[in-house]
Every structure is written in C-alpha cells, then in structure tokens.
Amino acid sequence: MEDTSKLNTSKLGTKQYWDDFYSLERENFKENPEDVGECWFNDSDAEMRMVDFLNDNIGSYNIKSDSSIIDLGTGNGHLLFELFENDFDGSMLGVDYSEQSVNFATEIAKNKGYNDSIKFEQADIFQNNWNPGKFDIVLDKGTLDAIALSGIKFDDGKTIVDIYSKVIEKLLDKDGVFLITSCNFTEDELTKIIQGDSLKKWDIVKYPVFEFGGVKGTTVCTVAFVKQ
Template structure:
C-alpha cells in the first residue's frame, strides 16, 4: 500500500503533505511506515478498540512521532462521528474484520452495506480510498465500494495462483477516487 502511494504521488490528492486517515488502524503500523516515507501530512488512525488506540499512541510517543501521527478511538458507524475530511482514506483489512462481525447498523443494515458511505463521509473530493482485502475478490470489493461518487481508479497487482482451473490471488488492493 505504501509503495502504491509513493508511486502515485501527484495523482489526485496523493501528495507528500496529504492528510491521511487509517480506518481500523490497530497498532498504527501503516501510519508509522507512511511517516517514514515521503508522507508528512496529518496522519490519523481510527480504531474501535480503546486498547489499540492506547498501544498505538504509546508507540508514537516512544518513537517521537506523536506530533505527526495521532490516534482516536471511535465507532465509524456512529452518526455522531465527525473526524473531518481527508485526502486519503486507508483500509488494510478493516472491512474484512467488520464484515465477519455480523454487526448490524440500526439493527437492520449489514456493515458492508453502509461502509462506502462511511468512506465518502470522510474523503475529500478527488481524494483516494485505498483498500486491501484478503476476504473479498476484486469484483466483490468494486461491488461493495463503488457508488455514484466513488469510482475504481487502480489496482495493485499481486502474484496469482491457479487451483482447479481458476486463477486468483490471496489478496487484493483497489484504489477508488471520490468524484464529488
């Protein structure tokens, strides 16, 4: 994901000073790695787990990057959640994890059905949403994420394997751009 972002600096809103939010940041590793490359903009990690946020914050403080990389505990599906707008939204396995939770929004909508709306809420116009999944195929991710405003832009190519006459990969990553 980081190589993809570095390789695409200058495209859409991907710049060295882009604001980035990592949904489901866990220990913050992806943001720490981004900070070590060319990305020096506002880097924010969001996680539902208070313990994950505490761990990531402690790592940021211990490594001296806490003024560049911040973390917040939040429920991204809450209508009250309002972190602002970002140039880049990242998801490295978060949709995978929440899709397995069986969680329903308002007791009726599956989280997968509302996830694209969450991304649109925090993504600037012409911003990039980069998602990596090991649970969904490229076609499934496009079906889940693509809306009138979010359109598939590029994919990351991974090694493929063949089994039973079908070719596939164990992981897929897709970048979407918010049109309006």
C-alpha cells in the same frame, strides 16, 4: 449464485476480540519494544505495496507527500508509521474502536519518537456523531474484513457492509482517494460494495498470482477508489 459479499459471523467481528488481542500485544511490547505486533497481510507484503502505490501516484488526484490521511481500524498504527518513514509528512489520524489498539499505537509512536503529526483516536467509525473532518486519503487494511464478520444488520434489512461506502464518502474531499486491502473480498466484490454515485474504482495494486486446481487467484487484493 451465492452472494459471497455476505460472510458468516465470527469472533473477529467483535470489539471484545480486538480489545483482548491488542491488550496481549501491549504486554508483549512492554517486554520487548522491538515487538510492535501483528501487521495484517504481511505475507503478501500488503503494507509496503500500499505505501509504494501511494508514493508512485504522487500528483494523481489528492495524493501528495503532505496529504492528510486517515487509517480506519488502525490496529498497531504500523501502516501510518510506514508512510511516515517513506516521506509522507501530512497530518495522519489512526482510528480504532478498540481502546487497547489506540493505547498500543500511541505507545509505539512515543517509543519510536514519531512526532505528533501522527495521532490516534478511539471511535467506532459507524457512529453518526463521529465527524473527524475530511481527508485526502482514507486507508483500510483488513478492517472491512473484520467489520463484515460482525454480521450487524439494521431494521431496514441493510447490513453494516452495505453502509460502509457512506462512511468513506463522508471522510473524503473531491478527488480524495480510498485505498483498501482485503483478504475476504475480491476486487469485484469490493467494487460492488464501495462504488456508487460519488466513489469510482480507479486502480488496483498487483500481487503475485497463484494457481491451484486450475483456478488462478491472489490471497489479498488492494483496490483504489476516487471520490468525484
């Protein structure tokens, strides 16, 4: 059977694509400060479902209203802003390898008057010398999807997707939670990619199920893992 966790490459897997994308978003925002740009998986209401999941699970593992949170591939930073608007008041860090994304998210934060508990930083999360510390919660909305499309492979034959779980392990404390939303990977595929000796699947966020040609499915899936 085909291993669907190995996707084809695409321009969405290049930094240039995201620099151009967020450069345009910044221009639109300058013209209209109400336009904070694209939020991935808005059609599925993924952002609110992730926020609601964390709110509903306050008290479980390291989820607290003042949890430290890092958002990998933060884009316009909207997921962190939404958490802030929904009473999460711990330190938050949005990371993205696109300078344009980081500038854009920082400009929105300034424009909306968010206090400096929400910070943004430019970094490639796969760089060995990138060590932002440990967090209670790690978030990914659409970032592994983009990473998978880069098609990057290493000398030992491993792909960039194969080493993604090591990045998450490095960032989480014991009982820390990793919440990921993907449109390219199913729940089973995400579990295969992320689960290991220390990261275990904990829960999923439910989405409406569609049926087409006798096959049932959802357009995106959100899975929570816990570090043991």
